Amino acid sequence: MATAASLPKRTSSLYTAGRVTLQASVVLGWGRALLGAGAALLIAESVDLTVGGGPSRAPLLWLAVLFAARAALSAVSPITDTATAVSVESDLRIRILDALLRIGPWSGRRTGETVTKATEGVEAVGGLAGTFLPQLITGMTIPLLLAVVVAIIDWPTGLVLLLVLPLIPLLLRLLERRFASVSGRYRETADQLAARFLDGIQGMRTLKTLDQADAYGDSLAEEAERLRGETMALLRVTQLALLAVDTLFTLGTVVAAAGAAMWRIQAGAISTGEAVSLVLLGVALIEPMSQIGRFFYVGAIGRAAAAQIEELLGQATADSPTPSRQTKDTPGLVEFDGVSFTYPGGIRALQAVTFRVEPGEKVALIGPSGAGKTTIAHIALGLLGPQEGAVAVGGPAVLVPQRPYLFHGSVADNLRLADPEATDSQLWVALEAADLAETVRSRLGGLDTQVGERGLQLSGGEVQRLAIARAFLVAAPVVVLDEPTSNVDLESEARLRSALDRLTAGRTLMVIAHRRSTVAGMDRALVLDRGRLVEAVEAGPS
Amino acid sequence: MSRGEVARRLLRLLRPLAPLMALSATARVINQGLAVAVPALAAALVVAVEPGDAVGSLLLILAGLALVKGSFRYVEQFTGHAVTFRLLSELRIEAYRNIVPLAPAGLDEDRSGDLVARVVGDIDRVEPFYAHTIAPLVSGVLVPLLAAVGLALWVDPLVAAAFLPFPLLIVVSAPWLGAGRVAELSARGRELGGDTAAGLTDVAQGLREIAAFEARDTVAAWIDDLSRRTAAARRSLARVSATRSGLGDLLAGAAVVAVTATSTYLLDSNVIGASGMAAAVVAAWVGTAPARALEGIVPDLEQALAAGTRLFHLADREPPVRPAELPVTVPAEGTLVFESVTVRFPGSGSAALDGIDLEIPGGSYVAVVGPSGSGKSTLVELPLRFRDPDKGKVQVGGVDVRNADPSALSDRIMLVPQRPEIFFGSLADNLLLADSGASASDLWEALDRAALGQWARSLPEGLSTPIGELGETLSGGQRQRLAIARAFLREPEILILDEATSELDAGTERKVLAEIARERGRRTVVVVAHRLDTVTDADEILVVDRGRLVERGRHDDLVEARGLYAGLWQRHLDVMPESA
Structure with a gap:
């Protein structure tokens, strides 16, 4: 190349x-x-x-x-x-x-x-x-x-x-x-x-x-x-x-x-x-x-x-990194085979990591900060390419970040980032699924209201749900979620959880988990430490 | 505020500098006057010399004049800098003093830190009011007038009459051509330019989302759209300035044609000599330049007026709290009383605090907990009188804070915020803000208690290390501990910590909070808790939700009660410590 x-x-x-x-x-x-x-x-x-x-x-x-x-x-x-x-x-x-x-x-x-x-x-x-x-x-x-x-x-x-x-x-x-x-x-x-x-x-x-x-x-x-x-x-x-x-x-x-x-x-x-x-x-x-x-x-x-x-x-x-990954025919499959990754400056983030997530499986990534959870997520999303080893992801993967970024623009602009062709009614369906339709309709006054840094301020929970609505617009069999830890009030947290459950239903889920209850709800947990996969725990439905 | 009034107030601001400005403007007029006189004289001499004349001395005179011209340029620039510098510092100090009574609550209505940025930017835009508008106006009118006087005296009044109308026409026409449109367009251009830069920064921050959604083309279209709109405004502006510069140039050319025609006629009639004609033509050629320098004046003038309007609005703003008419001193005791306190922020539907009744006895250790946005910070800021409640009253040591002497109040209460500010200066300077009489050993003791002693000892110059310049290199946790060290030095009767340890790691946080808990009994301690496990041993926990005090009691009783606190506690237990 x-x-x-x-x-x-x-x-x-x-x-x-x-x-x-x-x-x-x-x-x-x-x-x-x-x-x-x-x-x-x-x-x-x-x-x-x-x-x-x-x-x-x-x-x-x-x-x-x-x-x-x-x-x-x-x-x-x-x-x-x-x-x-x-x-x-x-x-x-x-x-x-x-x-x-x-x-x-x-x-x-x-x-x-x-x-x-x-x-x-x-x-x-x-x-x-x-x-x-x-x-x-x-x-x-x-x-x-x-x-x-x-x-x-x-x-x-x-x-x-x-x-x-x-x-x-x-x-x-x-x-x-x-x-x-x-x-x-x-x-x-x-x-x-x-x-x-x-x-x-x-x-x-x-x-x-x-x-x-x-x-x-x-x-x-x-x-x-x-x-x-x-x-x-x-x-x-x-x-x-x-x-x-x-x-x-x-x-x-x-x-x-x-x-x-x-x-x-x-x-x-x-x-x-x-x-x-x-x-x-x-x-x-x-x-x-x-x-x-x-x-x-x-x-x-x-x-x-x-x-x-x-x-x-x-x-x-x-030196621009060129992300490379192959998309396999099995939708929803995520496979890492001996993947290593070192950041410029010599920080080794991953060392020979191998795992396989079956279609529809829900997996938690856990470990101390700096263990490599985010790097795995970025590789699965195709933002980074592995320097060694092979990665296969079945179909596009969609990201729900921990702190979603809201662009200065309308609600619709922010949603159409995921799908520029989406019709208004598709946007409403996504907002509905993310439990945000009511807020947009009554508090924000519609899809064309300006939001973001210099627009109308949304609460932490609302921004999270907007990111979920965005994800609904992409037909991606794989969802990568960096679980939010922000201290939203208890009611918003409950709404956020149920919106996330709807989003991930029937899709493969990889979640960077920060909570015990999240890990407990997954099929499996991959435990990382200093770039290595130290164990794979069967979390099992509790 | 009308534009005339703003201009008058701006001029009033400039008044202390008037002598210096007059000096600078005079030097400018002389420099530019010589820029006309030297070539005119040179032309006259060139024509007047006879074969055999000693030209050396003539050239020496010209060189001497060139040196005089250069010297006045020096004086103009030097005094101009002096004006600028004095003006900037005076405007800033004035703005600072205007903001003091407003802070902090009076500034909250301005979104985010917008106001601060605006004040700084506005001062920078008012500053050229002198250098870019007043001084050019003075020399733009005076220099052509002086040139005309010179022509009338040494050549012929008719030549002067042929010349003078053109620079005056330039002054009254070109700069003001489409002035209203220029003002509007340059304001729009600036706004769009700001939006465009902000839009690009926005994109840089949301890069991960753009890449993840493969939305490069969508975003490129946003940026292009902004660029196109900015470009359109600037092109319209360019068309106006094109007309202005064409008109100015045309009038400048017309001055030369008119003077050439007149002096040709006078020369032919033997009224003037060839050297007079040479001087007149050259003077006409260069004499319109100071007037043409005014062509771009309007945008600067408009900017200065707009910025001045905003600065004066700020200066005229009502402070959020009225100082007590007969200030009462505050006794040295730590009781805090809230009597049916209600606070409502302008523009917000529900009350931030809704009928809070509370008495905190002196020496007790109290925690305030609740979901984010529930009103905790608003509650603990009231005793310091950042704002006054819309209903009810707040008492410190038995005195209604509205009657209290502000400086006595700040002696009794110390609030440590979540994001404390570090100032330009040394570590010691930053600590001495809290107690100017503290000794070095006091400072070290406070640093040690705030778990910052080890770090401070590792600094190259210890307490004298300039930390203000470190700015961003100081971590959030270090800033917080520095603020807590300030609190230890201050020794107030009431110590309030508003999520003041949120950026410390769990171990350090525990150590620092233990030091603070040791103050229990000696002073009242109110902790707005960031993590619930840090306050389980408080004398009383106050649970705030949506502006109301919904539960209060000791930790065990509240967990037992299975209310809001119990839910928050459950969530706290759920978060895995290693990923926090």
Whole structure:
């Protein structure tokens, strides 16, 4: 089997989806610069014509036309920029989803923080691609373009500018570096204060209980004052770089152009008008560069986010576990034959585990935490593939997790996760079977009510029963249940139990059991310890 | 609150910083003014030089001006940072002080921790009110005005008249083009953007379900739908800003055409010289830039106003409990009395507590048990006056808590919650919150009694180890034990533990609770029990269900009675300890 690891680590760049519009933005930038240069030349002509004889309307008309054309290009840039950002973002979201599904939290990897940062960073990368990159590319290339125009007017001046040009990316780098270090230190300090502030608000209960709320507020103010003093002392020195860069920008463009123009005009090599246009072109050099400066923060934030996303996507392509299992013809059969599994990082979860669960049989998995119960369940579900040994499962297996996750969406959305084709009446049948129909109808007000993290809150017992309803929608001969231990009230618990009994009737059941009474109700119990099957107990119907 | 009022209140907040802001804005105006003056002067000089003139000194003057311009940039940035920094810390401290009287019950109505996140985010959005709106407005109007004055003085008033209308037109037209729509669209875009990021996080958390149900395509369709809606809002927004930037650019070009035409005419009529024309054209070319910097101002302004509105709403909110008019001190005795106490949460149909009558004698050891959501926590929070009951009254040491001095009340009662907070700072700092006068040996004794001494001794810097920064690395159990150590230091007359040991392993939990039970007789101890076997020896067990006190008595009698307690006890026995 060709492993995913043999694929190149980065199949495509993060910005692939926005490439065309990004190029369009750059071309628009060039177009604006050239039209501006054209305008400068027309002004030169206009000055020369006037100095030489009567004024002429012709250059003025053309000037108006060029500016109108430039305005038209300006009115397209925001559209291409936004198009780049949104295409990059949409594409990245789906790529993150696929990467997450390839890595899987069940692979034992700790990705929580990476995932959060990557998902929150998508917009920052969009900003990088849509706002910063076009500015950066045009800002770096336009000076070259303008130097060529200058060379057309007067080639020695063009040469001088070309010699000064390498200074510009250098200055930009200096500015960016300074920006990075200053804003880094500044952010660090600001973050520290923000963290203390957050700490105080979140811990207000404790602070008030201890009669310390006002004292904490005072110390917060004191700390803010101290940190502010420190940071300002630091900024006083580091911001000097800005002074240097701002001065050098003016020197390198306007003053250099003026110097060259004076030199050439004294030599009689260029006309008055051409001399003016050289100064204008010098001014035109500043604009794209100061634009880059304005968007440095977008670039800095975007780059940090891009690194996190690349890490996540790279992780997925570097080693993705490929679940493999064969589905046998006997529906409901679960067979493990010498199955071993080791998580990345070397934690052995299962060692040569062999057992067979007959169709319709009910088996409890028991043992201390870390014994391998969950790994067996995940392998039976096909979420993980065994590294050694063989697994056969007759037909699809359905999961009822210990803490079912409720997505933000409607009740129907959450149910249709199991079967996107299910009709409303099928959903009601499933809800009925899970003893949740009444709650959905009266308390939630129907299938379209939003639930989940940011929707209507369901109680622990209700979430459990929604997960059972979900399972009813799948025609799976095997049910894998991670038994809930949550402390719901006694009545909910009784309803949950009977819903589970209805779900598992006539199906094969593997349950990660946390209760004595559950084990007693099973046909058999598989006792696990440190990845080994230590005994199989005939629990028998009690 | 009207937008004008919000703007006024925001400006009032900024007032202490006015001198610094004025300095920063002045430096900005000078920097941007020189950005117009230096090229204009350069153009004039270029045209004016005669063959044989020494250009070195002229270039030196230009270089000197470039340096002055750079220096003012430095001043602008430095003072701008100072404003931002001061503003952020003042806004935060103000918000903190506004929240103090509301916490904790007054914040409960806001779902989950939403409010906290909102306050932090809103402050970050109010902060650019100065840097992104006020300062650009000032220089966007002033710099073109100064440029016009310069043109009138050194070139010709007619040239100035030809130039000035265009930057002013930019200021009054481009930024405000479709302003209402921009505000609405950017609010929607932000909201959708937040939803989309949250949606993706949601998916990451529910990954196991998605994989188990092979629902990748369903979920990808959800995400695509969110992406599409976000993109649509942002495209509409881009169309507006495209129009704005086209209009701005057109007016900027028109300024150059108008000035070129006027100065050509004046040059031809010999009113001005060629160098005057050169200066005028260059000044017109660069002089509209500060006005164009205002194009993107509206979204920032709208965000600042919206965030300000929310912050002011919070500041104006009524606190959940009214401070006593004539605060009474609370005697040092541990009796707790509830007299027909009823609590009803807004928006909830049934009462959280329904007619509770209860007297807990000083020095007794009482357990509160019941299913989750039965009202246990609400009950034990009342003596601390997190909220007041809707009916009935609560007395501590014989004093109605509504009349009690809050600081005396917090001396008498200490509540250890299930999820205690750890603060930025050292281990000692975190303990001293409970008793600022405690000695190092007091701290160690409390840590030992809370079964945390061994861990603390293993820390690299002992009591001085910064634990706030450890944040997430501190386990739930360690946090809980730290909170219990605080309680030992505080030595209150009434100690309340609200599932305060839920994350300890059974052995440690037993040890810690035994230490707490030793306080019996010396102080009143109320334990909201997480596991029933930990409180079987309590003087009295109170069984709460749906806001009512349904059973009370000693463990053996309650098991005998075969009521709710007996059922809970049966379930407790059923759970296998090894998988808990």
